Amino acid sequence: MLSACSNSANERLDKIDSICQELFPADEPGAAVLIMEGDSVIFDKGYGIADINTKAPIDGNTFFNIASVSKQFTSSAILLLAQQGKLSLEDSVAMYFPEYPADFWKDIKIKHLLSHSSGIPDARSSLLGLTREQRILGDDSLAVSYFPLLEKLNFEPGTNYEYINPTFVLCGYIVAKVTGMPFVDFVRENIFTPAGMENALYFTPELESSIPNMAHGYEYEDVENMPEERTASAVKSEEPKNWYELDYGEETFFATRPDGGIYTSTHEFAQWERSLRNNTILTAESRELAQSPKTLVTGSEFSDYQNRENTWYGYGWFIEPKTDATNMVIYHTGDNGGFKILAARYPESNALVLIFSNRADWDRYEVMQQFEEALGY
Secondary structure: OOOHHHHHHHHHHHHHHHHHHHHOOOOOEOEEEEEEEOOEEEEEEEEOEOOOOOOOEOOOOOEEEOHHHHHHHHHHHHHHHHHOOOOOOOOEHHHHOOOOOOHHHHOOEHHHHHOOOOOOOOOHHHHHOOOHHHHHOOOHHHHOOOHHHOOOOOOOOOOOOOOOOHHHHHHHHHHHHHHOOOHHHHHHHHHHHHHOOOOOEEOOHHHHHHOOOEOOOEEEOOHHHOOHHHHOOEEOOOOOOOEEEOOEOOEOOOOOOOOOOEEEOHHHHHHHHHHHHOOOOOOHHHHHHHOOOOEEOOOOOOOOOOOOOOOEEOOOOEEEOOOOOOOOEEEEEEEEOOEEEEEEEEHHHOEEEEEEEOEOOOOHHHHHHHHHHHHOO
16 A cells, blocks of 8 residues: 555546646657655656657657757856866956956956856847848857957846846857866766766757757648748647747857857756765865855846746746745756756755746646646655
């Protein structure tokens, strides 16, 4: 006979399964969902399909583009170098890029880049006058090429929050300058491998065919109303959903890497979580530094991304500190093309919740709250 405790645990996970089945039908793009409590994975299930054409089912080994969840790996690379005494978070950007002419680069420190508090605007399109094709094919070098042209900041560094991607790309260049290694090679050798993420990789168009168990990102709409460039990749289904691929080749700046280019699975990401808990790569002090509030997100006039009550940003993580009503959550979200990603840590429950999805039509924060209620976090 099952104990009352066992019944309660089963009820929690049955509720999670019910939520996911409703969100992610079996014959549509879906999600891999993993929940770890302590050292044990208590829920590990795939919903829907990874590829509309092959109908390959999603499971815990399916590789998703985790989009901006990748930022914590970039921040970890910087923090690792700081541990080694090879740089300081107080270093100014001007130390590494003296060719940037504006005086304000002396005031922007690495810690501002990592905490979305630099004041640097995302002016890629306005200053560079990019065509849609240039933005679709845009890579790391194009993402930061407007920096030498920048004449003003949106606010004084360290005084406000504005979520932008190019500052994390710049962090990738700093890693390369300090180590003499390409950023992706440094992360692979110093983070992926020791964390046990054997197959994780950064996207480039040349590597697309070698991504294991790859999911494509998708959105849907009425094919008759689609822009012409989307109709070629559209896959007709029963009304009202006509799915079209939305990743590299359709989404702009999909190929940038330090800000959001990692492909990995929920199974591998669980290994990353274990490495953080065990201080395998970062010291406990570095991890706590990264996962503690640095920049107040709530109420920012410059960015609405995750701009909710009681929300902060650390170095590569969002933080919602504990209140009387809620458990602290340390998390990051990812949005790139059709991919929608959630990776959330609950320190008091010693828990990790992962939802890696290749469709973008669900309310992530609402689902996050439903999970928290079901799991008792």
